Amino acid sequence: MKGKRKPSAIVNDIPLKYKFLFIYLLCVLVPILSINALFYVQISRNVDARERENLEISVDRVVYDFMQIVNECVAISNTVAADRAYNEIMDDTYPDNEAYYDAYNSVLRDKMWQYNNLHSYIYWMGVYTTNPTIQNGGSYFILSDNDKKSEWYRKITSGSDKVLLTSYQGTNPLNPPQQEVFVSLIRKLDNFTGQPYRKYLRIDLRLNNVQELFKKEHDYLQFKLLDEKNRVVLESDHSYYSMDKNVLLNMDTDDSQSSKQIVRTLGNAGYTKGWRLIGTPEGRVVNHEMSRALRLSLIFAVLTIIIPTLLIIVIIRSYNLRVRLLYRHMKLVKYExxxxxxxxxxxxxxxxxxxxxxxxxxxxxxxxxxxYKLEIQKKDLELEQVRAELNYLESQVDPHFLFNTLNAILVICKKYKYEEVTDVIRNLALIMRRLLSWKDDLITVGEEISFIEMYLQIEKFRFQSRFTYDIDIDPSVLNFRIPKMSVQALVENSCKHGLQSVKGARKIHVSASMNDASLIIVVIDNGKGIDKEKLKWIKSHLQSDQDSGQNVGLRNVYRRLMMYYDSRAGFTIESTEYEQTSITIQIPVDLALDPKVEESHV
Known part of the structure; x- marks a missing residue:
């Protein structure tokens, strides 16, 4: 009766190959692809974060180097402003040009040029003063109306700061017609009280040197230097020199790259307030690292997909092939x-x-x-039993005539005192009466041994003193049941084939005993024995169904034992030529006590 089908049993209705496919897709392919996708996303984030950190370090390095230049310029301006002797010479009123040039040649000229020669990042360094006795030229200029209109002048005079970093578009003092964009450090020279004239130190930075700082990082970043008014003062690989160009551009806050830009202020000092350096990633390095991460992820994905896939294919093929083969053969069982x-x-x-x-x-x-063999054996046994019954019926044609004749011979032998012949005839009569009275196929061991003793007494009369026999029976086995005349046939076989051609003393030993599991019956004779080839042939033909006409008695005993005891009985023949032959029967105790008995024939 089939059990109630559960809803979850729908899985059992899916073919095995589709189950394996679902397992592969849901438990292998999808997890591997998901893990590799997450792996790539994480690697991309790590690469982006690492490169961002490296770019920030690069921007910080440029800011640091640039501020080193600015701070050195501030230090130079502080040194000039703190030089009392220099400032007093600048505040002197010179009566004529000769007096000024004497002071210029002795002090003023070398004061500015020494810094220009020592610091390559200084493009020009000079002083603007209101002292009218100063002659324009070199590093010293009288503040003109144009100068006062300049952006740098307005910035330094409009605030309270003594030092100012500023950018502006102005005239090159060394080449007045040329308009340039300047990044300058402006310093008020007013450290001392009582100074009659206003003086301003102007240090113009060499923008090419600043661009050299940008070029060191050009593989990674593009830089823009912005002033306090958010104007682009300098860009990587680009300078502003002419009025014909759109100089000092306003920074476009809507730049598409603004989210990726790295912005750094130039410091906390008041003179750098509002100044910024913006680094825009080139993208080549990041793109290269991202491509490398993508290749690594793809290689890892391919390996983690191909290897498990091949392994699963091999395993599934092994399972599927054998299961299908087993299923096909089990279907054949249905057709026998x-x-x-x-x-x-x-x-x-x-x-x-x-x-x-x-x-x-x-x-x-x-x-x-x-x-099939058992059926055939049963048929053969039935035929043999039929033959035995016919022989039994024939032997009963006139049994009284046979016994009367034997009794007549027995009377004559007693009358003339033929005692030995009398015993033989008596035993023969008993044997024949016993054969005629046995109706069951199975008899007790005691009955079989009694029958054997009568037969051996006849053989004793035959061989006289050259024949002896020994019977050793364990009393506990006397009631075990065995096929009738099974042991007698072995004893008769020994007398007929083993002892007949022996010239010396002839002896037969019959024993019956029991171990833990079996009834053991042994028949031993000291006859001529059996050679190895013949013994091998006898053993191989015991189970044969073909009747060769030889060893009929042995084969009959063997087949009857196998039939009555479900093929569990043992039958062993051992022989040594000219020494002895031993035949052993082993019957399981449980079958010997309650054997499988066929219906007896009367």
Whole structure:
């Protein structure tokens, strides 16, 4: 009766190959792809974060180097402003040009040029003063109306700061017609009280040197230097020199790159307030690292997909092939075709199932063969029993005539005192009466041994003093049941074939005993024995169904034992030529006590 089908049992209705496919897709392919996607995203984030950190370090390095230049310029301006002697010379009123040039040649000229010569980042360094006795030229200029209109002048005079970093578009003092964009440090020279004239130190930075700082990082970043008014003062690989160009551009705050830009202020000092350096990533390095991360992720994904896929294909193919083969052979069993699976089944559970199936089919085939053989043996036994019954009926044609004749001979032997002949005739009469009175196929061991003793007494009369026999029976086995005349046939075989051609003393030993599991009956004679080839032939023909006309008695005993005791009886023949022959019967105790008895024939 089939059990109630559960809703979850729908899985059992799915073919095995689709189950394996679902397992592969849901438990292998999708997780691997998901993990690799997450792996790539994480690597991308790590690469982006690392490169961002490196770019920030680069921007900080440029800011630091640039501020080193600015701070050195501030230090120079502080040194000039703190030089009292220099400032007093600048505040002197010179009566004529000769007096000024004397002071210029002795002090003023070298004061500015020494800094220009020592610091390559200084493009020009000079002083603007309201002292009218100063002559314009070199590093010294009288503040003109144009100068006062300049952006740098307005910035330094409009605030309270003594030092100012500023950018502006102005005239090159060394080449007045040329308009340039300047980045300058402006310093008020007013450290001392009582100074009659206003003086301003102007240090113009060499923008090419600043661009050199940008070029060091050009593989990674593009830089823009912005002043306090958010104007682009300098860009990587680009300078502003002419009024014809759109100089001092306002910074576009809507730049698409603004989210990636790195912005740094130039410091906390008041003279750098509002100044910024913006680094825009080139993208080549980041793109290269991202491409490398993508290739690594793809390689990892391919490896983690191909290797498990190949492994799963091999495993699934192994399972699927053997299961399908087993299923096909099991379908053949339904049509009574018990074919074994001829393949290496393996040592796993399916392999064990295939081995069990092969063992089952082998046992079924053997059982069918045994059943057929058993039927044939039963038919043969029935025929033999029919023949025995016919012989028994024939022997009863006139049994009284046979016994009367034997009694007449027995009377004559007693009258003339032929005692030995009398014993032989008496035993022969008893044997014949016993044969006529046995109706069952199975008799007790005691009955069989009694019958054997009468037969051996007749053989004793035959061989006289050259023959002896020994019977050793365990009393506990006397009631065990064995086929009638099974042991007698062995004893008769020994007398007929073993002892007849022996010239010396002849001896037969018959024993019956029991161990833990079996009844053991042994018949031993010291006759001529059996050579190895013949013994081998006898053993091989005991189970044969072909009647060769030889060793009929032995084969009859063997087949009767196998029939009555379900093929569990043992029958062993051992022989040494010209020494002895031993025949052993082993019957399981449980069968000897309650054997399988066929219906007796009367």
């Amino acid at each position: 075709q018990f074919e074994s699976i001829d393949m290496y089944e393996g040592k796993d559970e399916i392999g064990g199932l295939i081995r069990s199936f092969n063992l089952m089919t082998d046992k079924i085939r053997n059982l069918i063969n045994d059943v």
